[in-house]
Amino acid sequence: MIRIVAAVLLVLAFCGSAQASTAQCLANRPGVSISFGVTLGDKFSESDQNEFNLMRLRRMGVDATRAEMWGGCIRAFVRTPSGEEMQFFHPQSFERVYM
Numbered sequence: 001m002i003r004i005v006a007a008v009l010l011v012l013a014f015c016g017s018a019q020a021s022t023a024q025c026l027a028n029r030p031g032v033s034i035s036f037g038v039t040l041g042d043k044f045s046e047s048d049q050n051e052f053n054l055m056r057l058r059r060m061g062v063d064a065t066r067a068e069m070w071g072g073c074i075r076a077f078v079r080t081p082s083g084e085e086m087q088f089f090h091p092q093s094f095e096r097v098y099m
Contacts, residue, residue, distance in 0.1 A: 024073075024090070024097045024099070025071065025072040025073035025074075025088070025090055025091060025097055026072040033092070046069070049069070050066075050067055050068050050069070053067040053068075053069075053074050053076075053089075053091075054066065054067040054076070056094060057074070057076055057089065057094065060094060062076065062078055062089075063078055063080075064076040064077060064078050064079075065077050065078070065079060065084065069091070070088075072091070073088040073089060073090065073097055074088065074089040074090075074091050074094070075087075075088055076088075076089060
């Protein structure tokens with residue numbers, strides 16, 4: 001019985017840690033969030049949303065070359081002095097997320 005319980009706890013621990021990395025981007029940030037909108041026409045396509053995210057990151061001073069949604073986060077490829085690296089950002093607040 002103890003072996004079964006230990007095995008179940010081990011599996012749950014691994015499943016929880018695998019989901020923890022994306023949970024940072026899917027959770028709402030503390031504070032007040034108000035949203036409203038009017039829809040005229042079609043929704044944004046995935047490529048339109050990626051272009052918008054790239055433009056927003058660049059306006060914030062992030063030297064990104066490409067941005068896309070990945071696991072609930074915005075994955076951006078950013079130029080750094082040592083080359084290009086992947087960085088992750090929260091899709092609502094555009095805060096940098098460290099995984």
